[in-house]
Amino acid sequence: MDDKTAVITGAASGIGLALAKKLSGQGHRLVLADVDLGRLKDIKGAVDSKSILVDCDVSKESDCEELARVTRENFGAPQLLFNNAGVISRFASTWEQPSAEWERVLSVNVKGVANVLRVFVPSMLSQQASSHIINTASEAALTSRGFVGTYHASKHAVLAISEALAQELSYLKAKVRVSVLCPGGVNTGVLDGLSDEVERTGDASGKASQALERAYRKSLPKAMSPDDVADRVLQGVVNGDFYIFSHPEVALLPELRASAVKENEYPSLPAGLQQQMVEHGDDANGPTRSS
Ligand SMILES: NC(=O)c1ccc[n+]([C@@H]2O[C@H](COP(=O)([O-])OP(=O)(O)OC[C@H]3O[C@@H](n4cnc5c(N)ncnc54)[C@H](O)[C@@H]3O)[C@@H](O)[C@H]2O)c1
Structure with missing residues (x-):
């Protein structure tokens, strides 16, 4: 990759931070955006001193407009745009998930992606x-999972937006290429803010949701490092790949779904996951509330 201007949202932690460090090491000009300004300031020493740090909540259109303005005035149009900021939803069944939580997750993961595209693509x-x-x-984005369906719904939307965007830009013969990154588990801080959300909106989740959350919390520290994901992302960009799979097993998910559709299979949680939920405290006896 040559010397480029790169904008990264959600750059203060996890995959975004790993990308920022790698691109900084390669000599690119960086605009790093995050809603957590404190954490963003903490990473200052880890990236090139000319990097611009922007306090930006991607769910707010005005923040995204400001991000685009700061980028334009300092470096012009970006050649790399990482629409990376995202949040996981509270673990809850579809009917127990509070409306405010649907709104929070869709505003960041879906509207946030659209906001960033609207201000930068022109x-x-x-x-x-x-x-x-x-x-x-x-x-x-490629498979659905009960008790964390809000997050899956939001990521299905990101895939649809990415496919539509790629079709539009190639129809217009634009020199803008699109990739969609579909990682499996990555050892980041993605679950860290969840307890605050539960405290803020009250615990509405049943035993099964809580058991699934415990299973996720146990497995995440053993998951792939954000550094390894960033390496695969940057290679995917060099290759011009549309789908970037950091975890090869994720690339098999569309085939499983296609076969389920063909056979008209009724959806159920994978047996291995059900077993983990039992091990993490669910009695698998239906939607009993623990509180
Ligand atoms: N960690 C995983 O297992 C995993 C797996 C697949 C996909 N992802 C996706 O990867 C992306 C990065 O997540 P991560 O795992 O590095 O998590 P992370 O929590 O470590 O980093 C996400 C960053 O985004 C920021 N952010 C959150 N809401 C924001 C907003 N409204 N505006 C701007 N910034 C915001 C956070 O402050 C944080 O710094 C997310 O889109 C996430 O959904 C993560």
Whole structure:
């Protein structure tokens, strides 16, 4: 990759931070955006001193407009745009998930992605240089999972937005390429803010949801490192891949879904996951509330 201007949302932690460090090491100009300004300031020493740090909540259109303005005034249009900021939803069944939580997750994961595209794509289209947009979806875009369905619904939307965007830009013969990153588990801080959300909106989740959350919390520290994911993302950009699979097993999920559709299989949680939920305290006896 040559010397480029890169914008990364959700850059203060996890995958975004790993990307920022790697791109900084390669000499690119960085605009790093995050809603957590304190954490963003903490990473200052880890990236090139000319990097610009922007306090930006991607769910707010005005923050995204400001992010685009700061980028334009300092570096012009970006050649790399990482639409990475995202949050996981509270673990809850579809009918127990509070409306406020649907709103929080869809505002960041779906509206946030759209906001960032709206403010940056016009300038990317008008520049001479080729450019690349990388939207972070998840394996959750390719398969559905009970008791964390809000997150999966939001990531299915990110995949649909990315596919539509790629079709639009290639129809227009634009020099803007699109990738969608679909990682499996990554050892980041993605579960850290959840307890605050539960405290804020009250615990409405049943035993099964709580058991699934415990299973996720146990497995995440053993998951792939954000550094390894960032390496695979940057290689995917060089290759011009549309789908970027950091975890090879995730690439098999569409085949499983296609076969389930063909056979008209009724959905159920994978047996291995049900077993883990029992091991983490669910009695598998239906939707009893623990509180
Ligand atoms: N960790 C995983 O297992 C995993 C798996 C698949 C996909 N993802 C996706 O990867 C992306 C990065 O997550 P991560 O795992 O590095 O988590 P993380 O929590 O470590 O990093 C996410 C960053 O995004 C920021 N952020 C949250 N809401 C924001 C908002 N409204 N505006 C701007 N910034 C915001 C957070 O402050 C944080 O710094 C997310 O889109 C997530 O859904 C993560």
